[in-house]
Amino acid sequence: MKLLEQKIIEKGKVLPNNVLKVGAFLNNQLDINLLSKMGKEVYKKFKHKKVTKILTVEASGIAFACLTAQWFKCDVIFAKKSKTSNVEGGVFSSSCFSYTHQNENQLIVPKEYLTKTDNVLIIDDFLAHGEALKALNDIVNQSGATCVGAGIAIEKGFQHGGDEMRKNGLDVFSLAIVESMTDDGKITFRN
Amino acid sequence: MKLLEQKIIEKGKVLPNNVLKVGAFLNNQLDINLLSKMGKEVYKKFKHKKVTKILTVEASGIAFACLTAQWFKCDVIFAKKSKTSNVEGGVFSSSCFSYTHQNENQLIVPKEYLTKTDNVLIIDDFLAHGEALKALNDIVNQSGATCVGAGIAIEKGFQHGGDEMRKNGLDVFSLAIVESMTDDGKITFRN
Numbered sequence: 001m002k003l004l005e006q007k008i009i010e011k012g013k014v015l016p017n018n019v020l021k022v023g024a025f026l027n028n029q030l031d032i033n034l035l036s037k038m039g040k041e042v043y044k045k046f047k048h049k050k051v052t053k054i055l056t057v058e059a060s061g062i063a064f065a066c067l068t069a070q071w072f073k074c075d076v077i078f079a080k081k082s083k084t085s086n087v088e089g090g091v092f093s094s095s096c097f098s099y100t101h102q103n104e105n106q107l108i109v110p111k112e113y114l115t116k117t118d119n120v121l122i123i124d125d126f127l128a129h130g131e132a133l134k135a136l137n138d139i140v141n142q143s144g145a146t147c148v149g150a151g152i153a154i155e156k157g158f159q160h161g162g163d164e165m166r167k168n169g170l171d172v173f174s175l176a177i178v179e180s181m182t183d184d185g186k187i188t189f190r191n
Numbered sequence: 192m193k194l195l196e197q198k199i200i201e202k203g204k205v206l207p208n209n210v211l212k213v214g215a216f217l218n219n220q221l222d223i224n225l226l227s228k229m230g231k232e233v234y235k236k237f238k239h240k241k242v243t244k245i246l247t248v249e250a251s252g253i254a255f256a257c258l259t260a261q262w263f264k265c266d267v268i269f270a271k272k273s274k275t276s277n278v279e280g281g282v283f284s285s286s287c288f289s290y291t292h293q294n295e296n297q298l299i300v301p302k303e304y305l306t307k308t309d310n311v312l313i314i315d316d317f318l319a320h321g322e323a324l325k326a327l328n329d330i331v332n333q334s335g336a337t338c339v340g341a342g343i344a345i346e347k348g349f350q351h352g353g354d355e356m357r358k359n360g361l362d363v364f365s366l367a368i369v370e371s372m373t374d375d376g377k378i379t380f381r382n
Contacts, residue, residue, distance in 0.1 A: 023301065033264070066221060066254045067257060075223060077221070
Protein backbone atom coordinates (compact mmCIF):
# COMPACT_ATOMS: atom_id res chain seq x y z
CA MET A 1 0.00 0.00 0.00
CA LYS A 2 1.77 3.09 -1.32
CA LEU A 3 0.23 5.48 1.22
CA LEU A 4 1.55 3.43 4.14
CA GLU A 5 4.98 3.02 2.53
CA GLN A 6 5.19 6.79 2.06
CA LYS A 7 4.22 7.34 5.69
CA ILE A 8 6.90 4.90 6.85
CA ILE A 9 9.53 6.73 4.77
CA GLU A 10 8.32 10.11 5.97
CA LYS A 11 7.71 9.45 9.69
CA GLY A 12 9.35 6.12 10.53
CA LYS A 13 12.71 5.95 12.28
CA VAL A 14 15.22 3.12 11.99
CA LEU A 15 16.74 2.36 15.40
CA PRO A 16 19.49 -0.12 16.35
CA ASN A 17 18.66 -3.86 16.47
CA ASN A 18 16.33 -3.69 13.46
CA VAL A 19 13.72 -1.65 15.29
CA LEU A 20 11.44 0.40 13.04
CA LYS A 21 9.78 3.09 15.14
CA VAL A 22 6.39 4.17 13.81
CA GLY A 23 5.09 5.72 17.02
CA ALA A 24 4.08 8.87 15.16
CA PHE A 25 1.19 7.22 13.31
CA LEU A 26 0.73 3.51 14.15
CA ASN A 27 1.60 3.07 17.80
CA ASN A 28 1.52 5.61 20.61
CA GLN A 29 0.12 8.27 18.25
CA LEU A 30 -2.53 6.85 15.91
CA ASP A 31 -3.38 8.35 12.53
CA ILE A 32 -7.05 7.36 12.48
CA ASN A 33 -7.68 8.39 8.89
CA LEU A 34 -4.72 6.32 7.65
CA LEU A 35 -5.72 3.35 9.82
CA SER A 36 -9.23 3.39 8.35
CA LYS A 37 -7.83 3.43 4.80
CA MET A 38 -5.55 0.53 5.74
CA GLY A 39 -8.55 -1.32 7.14
CA LYS A 40 -10.34 -0.84 3.82
CA GLU A 41 -7.45 -2.48 1.94
CA VAL A 42 -7.65 -5.48 4.26
CA TYR A 43 -11.41 -5.58 3.70
CA LYS A 44 -10.98 -5.61 -0.09
CA LYS A 45 -8.67 -8.63 0.27
CA PHE A 46 -10.81 -10.68 2.68
CA LYS A 47 -14.37 -9.44 2.12
CA HIS A 48 -15.52 -12.72 0.53
CA LYS A 49 -14.39 -14.76 3.53
CA LYS A 50 -17.48 -14.13 5.71
CA VAL A 51 -15.35 -12.86 8.59
CA THR A 52 -17.27 -13.01 11.88
CA LYS A 53 -14.52 -11.97 14.32
CA ILE A 54 -11.26 -10.08 14.18
CA LEU A 55 -8.58 -11.24 16.61
CA THR A 56 -5.62 -9.11 17.65
CA VAL A 57 -3.33 -8.69 20.65
CA GLU A 58 -3.04 -5.81 23.10
CA ALA A 59 -2.04 -3.04 22.99
CA SER A 60 -0.76 -1.78 19.67
CA GLY A 61 -2.88 -4.09 17.50
CA ILE A 62 -6.17 -2.79 18.89
CA ALA A 63 -6.44 0.44 16.88
CA PHE A 64 -5.82 -1.19 13.48
CA ALA A 65 -8.13 -4.07 14.41
CA CYS A 66 -10.99 -1.70 15.34
CA LEU A 67 -10.69 0.40 12.20
CA THR A 68 -10.57 -2.75 10.07
CA ALA A 69 -13.57 -4.26 11.87
CA GLN A 70 -15.68 -1.26 10.89
CA TRP A 71 -15.45 -2.35 7.25
CA PHE A 72 -16.34 -5.96 8.07
CA LYS A 73 -19.05 -4.88 10.55
CA CYS A 74 -17.82 -7.46 13.04
CA ASP A 75 -16.55 -7.48 16.61
CA VAL A 76 -12.92 -7.47 17.71
CA ILE A 77 -11.34 -9.69 20.34
CA PHE A 78 -7.96 -8.79 21.72
CA ALA A 79 -5.74 -11.35 23.39
CA LYS A 80 -4.31 -10.18 26.69
CA LYS A 81 -0.71 -10.76 27.63
CA SER A 82 0.24 -12.47 30.85
CA LYS A 83 3.78 -12.94 32.11
CA THR A 84 2.83 -16.02 34.10
CA SER A 85 2.28 -19.40 32.52
CA ASN A 86 -0.29 -20.16 35.25
CA VAL A 87 -3.37 -19.03 33.45
CA GLU A 88 -6.83 -19.71 34.82
CA GLY A 89 -9.26 -22.15 33.24
CA GLY A 90 -11.82 -21.12 30.70
CA VAL A 91 -9.31 -19.58 28.33
CA PHE A 92 -7.41 -20.43 25.19
CA SER A 93 -3.74 -19.57 25.60
CA SER A 94 -0.52 -19.82 23.66
CA SER A 95 3.01 -18.73 24.51
CA CYS A 96 4.82 -16.12 22.50
CA PHE A 97 8.41 -14.88 22.72
CA SER A 98 8.88 -11.14 22.32
CA TYR A 99 12.17 -10.33 20.57
CA THR A 100 11.60 -6.64 21.34
CA HIS A 101 11.27 -7.14 25.08
CA GLN A 102 13.24 -10.40 25.26
CA ASN A 103 10.60 -12.14 27.35
CA GLU A 104 7.97 -14.83 27.03
CA ASN A 105 4.29 -13.96 27.31
CA GLN A 106 1.15 -16.03 27.36
CA LEU A 107 -1.53 -14.71 25.02
CA ILE A 108 -4.95 -15.35 26.49
CA VAL A 109 -8.49 -15.28 25.09
CA PRO A 110 -11.54 -16.33 27.14
CA LYS A 111 -13.17 -19.37 25.55
CA GLU A 112 -16.59 -17.73 25.45
CA TYR A 113 -15.45 -15.28 22.73
CA LEU A 114 -14.46 -17.83 20.05
CA THR A 115 -16.66 -20.62 18.77
CA LYS A 116 -16.38 -23.34 16.13
CA THR A 117 -18.63 -21.42 13.75
CA ASP A 118 -16.44 -18.29 13.71
CA ASN A 119 -14.42 -17.20 10.69
CA VAL A 120 -11.55 -15.33 12.25
CA LEU A 121 -9.28 -12.75 10.64
CA ILE A 122 -6.10 -12.02 12.59
CA ILE A 123 -4.96 -8.38 12.57
CA ASP A 124 -1.69 -6.99 13.91
CA ASP A 125 0.42 -3.90 13.45
CA PHE A 126 3.75 -5.73 13.02
CA LEU A 127 4.94 -9.09 11.78
CA ALA A 128 8.62 -9.89 12.23
CA HIS A 129 9.63 -13.37 13.43
CA GLY A 130 5.95 -14.28 13.52
CA GLU A 131 5.78 -15.22 17.19
CA ALA A 132 2.56 -13.31 17.94
CA LEU A 133 0.92 -14.44 14.71
CA LYS A 134 1.73 -18.10 15.42
CA ALA A 135 0.29 -17.80 18.93
CA LEU A 136 -2.90 -16.09 17.69
CA ASN A 137 -3.31 -18.71 14.95
CA ASP A 138 -2.78 -21.41 17.57
CA ILE A 139 -5.56 -19.89 19.69
CA VAL A 140 -7.94 -19.90 16.72
CA ASN A 141 -7.08 -23.55 16.06
CA GLN A 142 -7.67 -24.47 19.72
CA SER A 143 -11.15 -22.95 19.52
CA GLY A 144 -12.12 -24.96 16.45
CA ALA A 145 -12.89 -21.74 14.56
CA THR A 146 -11.58 -21.17 11.02
CA CYS A 147 -8.70 -18.77 10.52
CA VAL A 148 -9.31 -17.08 7.15
CA GLY A 149 -5.96 -15.27 7.16
CA ALA A 150 -4.01 -12.40 8.64
CA GLY A 151 -3.94 -8.69 7.83
CA ILE A 152 -0.70 -7.03 8.88
CA ALA A 153 0.27 -3.36 8.72
CA ILE A 154 4.05 -3.70 8.49
CA GLU A 155 5.91 -6.94 7.86
CA LYS A 156 9.67 -7.09 8.30
CA GLY A 157 10.35 -9.37 5.36
CA PHE A 158 13.97 -9.90 6.34
CA GLN A 159 12.94 -11.62 9.57
CA HIS A 160 10.96 -14.24 7.62
CA GLY A 161 8.05 -14.89 10.00
CA GLY A 162 5.54 -14.01 7.29
CA ASP A 163 7.10 -16.23 4.64
CA GLU A 164 7.21 -19.14 7.07
CA MET A 165 3.50 -18.75 7.87
CA ARG A 166 2.66 -18.50 4.15
CA LYS A 167 4.56 -21.75 3.53
CA ASN A 168 2.44 -23.31 6.28
CA GLY A 169 -0.68 -22.31 4.38
CA LEU A 170 -1.82 -19.16 6.18
CA ASP A 171 -3.03 -16.34 3.91
CA VAL A 172 -0.85 -13.49 5.22
CA PHE A 173 -1.62 -10.11 3.66
CA SER A 174 0.78 -7.32 4.64
CA LEU A 175 0.19 -3.73 3.60
CA ALA A 176 3.91 -2.92 3.59
CA ILE A 177 6.77 -5.40 3.56
CA VAL A 178 10.13 -3.96 4.55
CA GLU A 179 12.82 -5.94 2.70
CA SER A 180 15.76 -4.14 4.24
CA MET A 181 16.63 -1.31 6.59
CA THR A 182 20.07 0.25 7.01
CA ASP A 183 21.44 1.96 10.09
CA ASP A 184 21.47 5.29 8.26
CA GLY A 185 17.71 5.00 7.81
CA LYS A 186 17.33 3.75 4.23
CA ILE A 187 14.23 1.53 3.94
CA THR A 188 13.54 -0.74 0.94
CA PHE A 189 10.14 -2.37 0.37
CA ARG A 190 9.36 -5.70 -1.28
CA ASN A 191 7.59 -5.29 -4.62
CA MET B 192 -26.84 6.71 27.19
CA LYS B 193 -29.68 4.19 27.29
CA LEU B 194 -28.14 1.79 24.78
CA LEU B 195 -24.97 1.44 26.87
CA GLU B 196 -26.95 1.05 30.11
CA GLN B 197 -29.00 -1.73 28.51
CA LYS B 198 -25.82 -3.46 27.35
CA ILE B 199 -24.34 -3.25 30.85
CA ILE B 200 -27.50 -4.79 32.32
CA GLU B 201 -27.60 -7.47 29.64
CA LYS B 202 -23.92 -8.46 29.37
CA GLY B 203 -22.12 -6.97 32.38
CA LYS B 204 -21.21 -9.07 35.40
CA VAL B 205 -20.80 -7.82 38.94
CA LEU B 206 -17.81 -9.49 40.60
CA PRO B 207 -16.51 -9.17 44.16
CA ASN B 208 -14.66 -5.99 45.23
CA ASN B 209 -16.86 -3.70 43.15
CA VAL B 210 -15.57 -5.05 39.84
CA LEU B 211 -17.93 -4.61 36.90
CA LYS B 212 -16.87 -6.98 34.13
CA VAL B 213 -17.78 -5.76 30.65
CA GLY B 214 -15.33 -7.92 28.72
CA ALA B 215 -18.09 -9.07 26.37
CA PHE B 216 -18.41 -5.67 24.63
CA LEU B 217 -15.99 -3.02 25.95
CA ASN B 218 -12.79 -4.78 26.90
CA ASN B 219 -11.38 -8.03 25.58
CA GLN B 220 -14.27 -8.39 23.13
CA LEU B 221 -15.16 -5.06 21.49
CA ASP B 222 -18.60 -4.26 20.08
CA ILE B 223 -17.44 -1.92 17.31
CA ASN B 224 -20.91 -0.76 16.33
CA LEU B 225 -21.75 0.17 19.93
CA LEU B 226 -18.38 1.88 20.43
CA SER B 227 -18.94 4.01 17.35
CA LYS B 228 -22.39 5.09 18.60
CA MET B 229 -20.82 5.91 21.97
CA GLY B 230 -18.17 7.96 20.17
CA LYS B 231 -20.91 9.91 18.42
CA GLU B 232 -22.49 10.84 21.76
CA VAL B 233 -19.15 12.16 22.98
CA TYR B 234 -18.78 14.08 19.72
CA LYS B 235 -22.19 15.72 20.16
CA LYS B 236 -21.12 16.92 23.61
CA PHE B 237 -17.65 18.26 22.67
CA LYS B 238 -17.92 19.07 18.96
CA HIS B 239 -17.68 22.85 19.51
CA LYS B 240 -14.41 22.53 21.43
CA LYS B 241 -12.10 22.32 18.39
CA VAL B 242 -10.56 19.07 19.63
CA THR B 243 -7.18 18.45 17.96
CA LYS B 244 -6.09 15.32 19.86
CA ILE B 245 -7.68 12.53 21.83
CA LEU B 246 -5.63 11.16 24.71
CA THR B 247 -6.24 7.76 26.30
CA VAL B 248 -4.26 5.05 28.08
CA GLU B 249 -3.38 1.54 26.94
CA ALA B 250 -4.85 -0.99 26.51
CA SER B 251 -8.59 -0.90 27.08
CA GLY B 252 -9.05 2.82 26.34
CA ILE B 253 -7.70 2.53 22.80
CA ALA B 254 -10.77 1.11 21.07
CA PHE B 255 -13.22 3.70 22.44
CA ALA B 256 -10.69 6.47 21.74
CA CYS B 257 -10.26 5.40 18.09
CA LEU B 258 -13.98 5.13 17.41
CA THR B 259 -14.55 8.53 19.03
CA ALA B 260 -11.68 10.11 17.07
CA GLN B 261 -13.36 9.14 13.81
CA TRP B 262 -16.16 11.61 14.59
CA PHE B 263 -13.72 14.39 15.49
CA LYS B 264 -11.42 13.52 12.56
CA CYS B 265 -8.40 13.83 14.83
CA ASP B 266 -5.51 11.62 15.91
CA VAL B 267 -5.32 9.55 19.08
CA ILE B 268 -2.41 9.37 21.48
CA PHE B 269 -2.29 6.58 24.03
CA ALA B 270 -0.20 6.85 27.18
CA LYS B 271 1.91 3.79 27.84
CA LYS B 272 2.21 2.26 31.28
CA SER B 273 5.58 1.67 32.88
CA LYS B 274 6.12 -0.06 36.19
CA THR B 275 9.39 1.79 36.78
CA SER B 276 9.53 5.37 37.94
CA ASN B 277 12.81 5.78 36.02
CA VAL B 278 11.39 7.04 32.77
CA GLU B 279 13.63 8.37 30.04
CA GLY B 280 13.79 12.02 29.07
CA GLY B 281 11.67 13.51 26.33
CA VAL B 282 8.39 12.38 27.86
CA PHE B 283 5.57 13.72 29.97
CA SER B 284 4.78 11.32 32.79
CA SER B 285 2.50 11.07 35.78
CA SER B 286 2.03 8.35 38.36
CA CYS B 287 -1.23 6.50 38.75
CA PHE B 288 -2.32 3.92 41.33
CA SER B 289 -4.35 1.00 39.99
CA TYR B 290 -6.92 -0.19 42.52
CA THR B 291 -7.69 -3.16 40.27
CA HIS B 292 -4.10 -4.40 40.17
CA GLN B 293 -2.99 -2.79 43.44
CA ASN B 294 0.15 -1.31 41.91
CA GLU B 295 1.55 2.03 40.87
CA ASN B 296 2.22 2.77 37.19
CA GLN B 297 3.80 5.69 35.42
CA LEU B 298 1.75 6.90 32.47
CA ILE B 299 4.06 8.15 29.73
CA VAL B 300 3.53 10.24 26.59
CA PRO B 301 6.44 11.38 24.37
CA LYS B 302 6.67 15.18 24.40
CA GLU B 303 6.61 15.39 20.61
CA TYR B 304 2.95 14.29 20.47
CA LEU B 305 1.44 17.12 22.59
CA THR B 306 1.98 20.82 21.99
CA LYS B 307 0.74 24.04 23.58
CA THR B 308 -1.69 24.64 20.72
CA ASP B 309 -3.52 21.31 21.16
CA ASN B 310 -7.07 21.05 22.47
CA VAL B 311 -7.11 17.64 24.09
CA LEU B 312 -10.09 15.45 24.89
CA ILE B 313 -9.36 12.62 27.32
CA ILE B 314 -11.16 9.34 26.61
CA ASP B 315 -11.26 6.26 28.81
CA ASP B 316 -13.42 3.19 29.22
CA PHE B 317 -13.73 3.38 33.02
CA LEU B 318 -13.66 6.08 35.68
CA ALA B 319 -13.71 4.92 39.28
CA HIS B 320 -11.39 6.62 41.80
CA GLY B 321 -10.15 8.84 39.00
CA GLU B 322 -6.47 7.91 39.23
CA ALA B 323 -5.93 7.44 35.49
CA LEU B 324 -7.97 10.53 34.62
CA LYS B 325 -5.96 12.68 37.05
CA ALA B 326 -2.69 11.39 35.59
CA LEU B 327 -3.83 12.01 32.00
CA ASN B 328 -5.05 15.50 32.91
CA ASP B 329 -1.71 16.14 34.62
CA ILE B 330 0.11 15.12 31.43
CA VAL B 331 -2.00 17.54 29.36
CA ASN B 332 -1.22 20.32 31.86
CA GLN B 333 2.51 19.54 31.73
CA SER B 334 2.44 19.93 27.94
CA GLY B 335 0.80 23.35 28.08
CA ALA B 336 -2.07 22.08 25.91
CA THR B 337 -5.70 22.76 26.84
CA CYS B 338 -7.80 19.91 28.25
CA VAL B 339 -11.33 20.46 26.97
CA GLY B 340 -12.81 17.65 29.05
CA ALA B 341 -13.13 13.91 29.40
CA GLY B 342 -15.41 11.39 27.71
CA ILE B 343 -15.89 8.23 29.77
CA ALA B 344 -17.79 5.07 28.89
CA ILE B 345 -18.65 3.84 32.39
CA GLU B 346 -18.24 5.86 35.57
CA LYS B 347 -18.58 4.19 38.95
CA GLY B 348 -20.34 7.06 40.66
CA PHE B 349 -20.03 5.48 44.10
CA GLN B 350 -16.23 5.70 43.94
CA HIS B 351 -16.42 9.49 43.46
CA GLY B 352 -13.43 10.10 41.18
CA GLY B 353 -15.65 11.76 38.58
CA ASP B 354 -17.39 14.08 41.05
CA GLU B 355 -14.04 15.13 42.48
CA MET B 356 -12.70 16.01 39.03
CA ARG B 357 -15.90 17.94 38.21
CA LYS B 358 -15.49 19.95 41.43
CA ASN B 359 -11.96 20.73 40.26
CA GLY B 360 -13.39 22.18 37.06
CA LEU B 361 -12.90 19.36 34.55
CA ASP B 362 -15.83 18.77 32.19
CA VAL B 363 -16.35 15.03 32.74
CA PHE B 364 -18.99 13.47 30.48
CA SER B 365 -19.83 9.84 31.27
CA LEU B 366 -22.14 7.80 29.06
CA ALA B 367 -23.27 5.61 31.95
CA ILE B 368 -22.86 6.33 35.65
CA VAL B 369 -23.29 3.33 37.92
CA GLU B 370 -24.66 4.60 41.23
CA SER B 371 -24.68 1.24 42.97
CA MET B 372 -23.99 -2.43 42.38
CA THR B 373 -25.00 -5.28 44.66
CA ASP B 374 -23.29 -8.65 45.01
CA ASP B 375 -26.33 -10.36 43.51
CA GLY B 376 -25.82 -8.34 40.34
CA LYS B 377 -28.34 -5.50 40.63
CA ILE B 378 -27.02 -2.35 38.97
CA THR B 379 -28.55 1.11 39.45
CA PHE B 380 -27.66 4.06 37.26
CA ARG B 381 -27.55 7.75 38.15
CA ASN B 382 -30.27 9.75 36.43
